[in-house]
Structures are given as C-alpha cells and as structure tokens.
Amino acid sequence: MSDNLPSILREVRADLGDYFLSSDIVGLDGISISGEAAEPGFNTELAAAHIAMIMKLAERVSGNLKLGRVTENQLTTNELIALSRPLGDGSFYWSVVAKGEATYGLMRAVMDQYDLRLWGAISA
Amino acid sequence: MKGKLQDMAVADLIQLTCQDRKTARALIKNGGERGELFFKNGNVVHAELGALTGEQAVYRLMNWDQGNFDLTADVDSPEITITRSWTSLLLEAARLADEGTERENEEGEAAAGAAVLEPARGGDKKFVEIIQEFSVLPPQGLLQQFSEKIAGHRLSCLTQVRGTGLYWYSTSSVELEELMEQVNQFVKMVETATNKLGAGSLQDNLLTTEDAYLLIRFLGRDNYYIFVVADKTSANLGNLRHQARVYTDRFISSLKLEGAIV
Numbered sequence: 468m469s470d471n472l473p474s475i476l477r478e479v480r481a482d483l484g485d486y487f488l489s490s491d492i493v494g495l496d497g498i499s500i501s502g503e504a505a506e507p508g509f510n511t512e513l514a515a516a517h518i519a520m521i522m523k524l525a526e527r528v529s530g531n532l533k534l535g536r537v538t539e540n541q542l543t544t545n546e547l548i549a550l551s552r553p554l555g556d557g558s559f560y561w562s563v564v565a566k567g568e569a570t571y572g573l574m575r576a577v578m579d580q581y582d583l584r585l586w587g588a589i590s591a
Numbered sequence: 592m593k594g595k596l597q598d599m600a601v602a603d604l605i606q607l608t609c610q611d612r613k614t615a616r617a618l619i620k621n622g623g624e625r626g627e628l629f630f631k632n633g634n635v636v637h638a639e640l641g642a643l644t645g646e647q648a649v650y651r652l653m654n655w656d657q658g659n660f661d662l663t664a665d666v667d668s669p670e671i672t673i674t675r676s677w678t679s680l681l682l683e684a685a686r687l688a689d690e691g692t693e694r695e696n697e698e699g700e701a702a703a704g705a706a707v708l709e710p711a712r713g714g715d716k717k718f719v720e721i722i723q724e725f726s727v728l729p730p731q732g733l734l735q736q737f738s739e740k741i742a743g744h745r746l747s748c749l750t751q752v753r754g755t756g757l758y759w760y761s762t763s764s765v766e767l768e769e770l771m772e773q774v775n776q777f778v779k780m781v782e783t784a785t786n787k788l789g790a791g792s793l794q795d796n797l798l799t800t801e802d803a804y805l806l807i808r809f810l811g812r813d814n815y816y817i818f819v820v821a822d823k824t825s826a827n828l829g830n831l832r833h834q835a836r837v838y839t840d841r842f843i844s845s846l847k848l849e850g851a852i853v
Binding site for chain 1: 745746765766769770773774776777780781783784785787788790791792793794795796797798799800801802803805820
C-alpha cells in the first residue's frame with residue numbers, strides 16, 4: 468500500500484461502501500489537491516471551492532464568539548451528509564460526502580481513522 | 592360531563608374541550624357563585640361570571656380551585672365576547688398569573704369591585720404546564736423555552752437569511768449585529784453550495800469547535816433558521832439536535848401566528 472492521497476481516499480471509499488459519494492482534500496485557496504467520487508461526473512472543483520469557503524466562514528463565526536478552533540463541520544440535507552475537517556496545521560481541509568442513510572457516527576469514525584495518514588501524506 | 596375542580600382544573604377543562612373541538616357550555620359553581628364558559632368548535636367564545644364577561648370572566652374562573660362543573664355538549668353561546676384562540680387565552684392567563692398582581696379593569700371592573708386576577712395559586716400550575724407543552728407561544732417566548740431545554744446553552748437566534756426577522760436569546764452579552772452578519776454569510780454559502788451541487792434540501796448544519804457546538808436548523812419556510820450555540824463540555828449533542836428537530840414545527844406555527852410567514 469503506497470501512502471499517497473489517492474490511495475488513502477480509495478480506502479475511505481471502500482470503508483464507506485455504498486454510502487460513499489465523494490471525498491476531497493482542499494487547500495485554503497479552494498483548489499482540490501486530490502479527490503475521489505462515486506459518480507464520474509461529480510464536479511470536484513465546484514465542491515472544493517465551496518468547502519473552503521464554508522470552512523473559512525465557519526472560522527470567522529467561531530472567532531467572533533471566541534469558541535476556539537473549528538474542528539468539524541457537518542452539513543445535512545434530505546439526501547446526504549457532508550463532513551469537513553481541517554487537516555494537520557489547518558492549511559488543508561478534508562471533506563467526505565455520504566448518502567443520507569449513512570450515520571454521522573460511522574463517518575466520524577472513518578475520518579478519525581484516516582486524517583493523520585492524510586496529513587502525513589500531504590506533509591511528506 | 593360533570594366533575595370537581597379539585598380533580599380537573601378550569602384550564603384542563605378548557606384544554607380538553609378545545610382539543611376535542613367541541614361546541615358546549617360549561618356551568619361552573621363555587622359556593623354561591625356561578626360562572627359559565629361557552630365553547631364553539633374548539634375555542635372559548637364567551638364567558639360570564641357575575642358582572643364580568645369575556646376574557647376577564649375566564650381569568651377569574653381560572654383562579655377557582657374548588658367547586659363543580661357541568662359540561663353540556665351542543666349548547667350555542669348567546670354571544671361572542673372572546674375572539675382570541677384558546678391557547679392564546681391560556682397564555683395570557685399564565686402571563687397575568689406570573690405577574691402575581693391584581694389587575695384592575697380600567698372602568699367596568701372597578702365599578703363591579705372585582706379583582707380580575709389573583710396571584711397564582713397551586714391550581715394554576717397545571718395550566719402553566721399545559722401552555723408550555725401545547726400552546727403556540729410567540730417566537731420570542733418559544734425561543735426562550737427552546738433555549739432552556741439545551742444544556743450548556745449560550746445563545747440562540749431565530750432569524751432569516753434574507754429578511755428582517757430576528758429573535759434572539761442569550762444569558763450573556765453578545766455583539767449581535769456583527770455576529771449575525773457573519774452567520775448569515777455562512778448560511779448563504781451553505782445554501783449556495785447545496786444548491787449548486789444539487790444536494791437536496793437543507794436540514795441542518797452543525798459546526799463543532801474546540802469549545803462549542805453551533806447548530807443551524809433550517810425551518811424550510813421563508814429562509815428562516817434557528818442558530819444555537821452550546822458549550823461542548825456540558826451540551827448533549829443528541830439532545831441538542833433532537834430539540835432543534837422537535838421545535839422546528841413549533842417555530843413555524845409561532846411565526847405563522849405572528850404573521851411573519853403565511
């Protein structure tokens with residue numbers, strides 16, 4: 468197993484099975500440096516840009532209320548769950564999108580399992 | 592139906608009769624006094640007690656904790672003196688009871704020498720509980736009720752992404768204007784992302800920080816949403832999300848009642 472970003476994201480996809488929709492590693496500039504999607508036509512660039520903006524705005528709100536560093540954002544619609552986290556020193560975000568039938572607990576467990584490896588692969 | 596006020600308070604009688612959407616008359620006797628409540632299709636439309644009529648008679652009757660009642664179905668009211676909903680009527684009664692002061696009616700009451708409402712007694716606790724569970728409170732009151740059910744609560748707002756509606760409740764001072772501008776920008780971005788990516792209709796967004804949970808629950812009506820902040824150490828995340836779900840419909844009903852949404 469080579470510890471590079473695409474291979475780790477493929478493992479994430481395998482762990483989530485049929486629930487998996489997409490996963491992206493996004494820089495603060497909103498550009499994806501690696502992504503994996505269940506649908507070939509998934510618009511990675513658009514998703515990456517929005518993930519970065521959502522996380523930046525989340526940090527502003529948290530900063531205003533002096534609530535400390537943002538550790539996670541979970542967006543839920545009637546169709547899907549999207550979890551986003553800062554990675555490592557906060558210079559990248561990682562998002563995982565799964566079908567609405569997936570549980571928040573499962574997604575968090577999967578992200579807990581891989582976030583250090585992802586940061587290790589980025590900073591290697 | 593007949594009974595004693597010791598077993599069923601006047602507030603309970605109103606609640607049961609109105610929830611059954613009955614048309615009826617309740618004759619209530621307490622010693623030498625006698626009052627009447629008239630219901631039409633699930634609302635209190637008229638009341639009489641001595642020289643008192645309408646709402647003032649209802650408020651006075653709700654202070655009776657002893658006596659008998661006799662409810663007769665399908666009796667029409669001789670007149671309409673009460674137009675507010677039964678929940679609103681009970682809410683006003685609770686508010687007056689909470690004040691714990693006697694309020695004099697500006698003219699007629701003084702002439703009749705009648706105190707409209709006495710301080711809340713044991714029997715009144717019941718209708719306060721009924722109101723809390725069943726009535727549609729105004730948005731501000733509902734937001735406070737909701738907030739008090741959240742462990743570790745810091746701040747909550749009921750507001751619109753694009754609009755002027757804003758209710759908020761906090762136990763500490765907050766620079767609300769700047770905060771809500773930032774929260775609204777955040778919500779707009781979440782909405783835009785959801786729409787552009789065809790991700791369905793938004794339900795909620797949970798932001799977790801080192802110290803707190805920030806939950807945004809979308810009401811799905813006129814861009815309204817609830818924004819609540821709770822301390823991470825004392826909040827229960829499951830309960831926070833559960834209460835937000837439970838109160839979604841209540842906030843919608845409250846905003847409708849307020850005329851903020853149709």
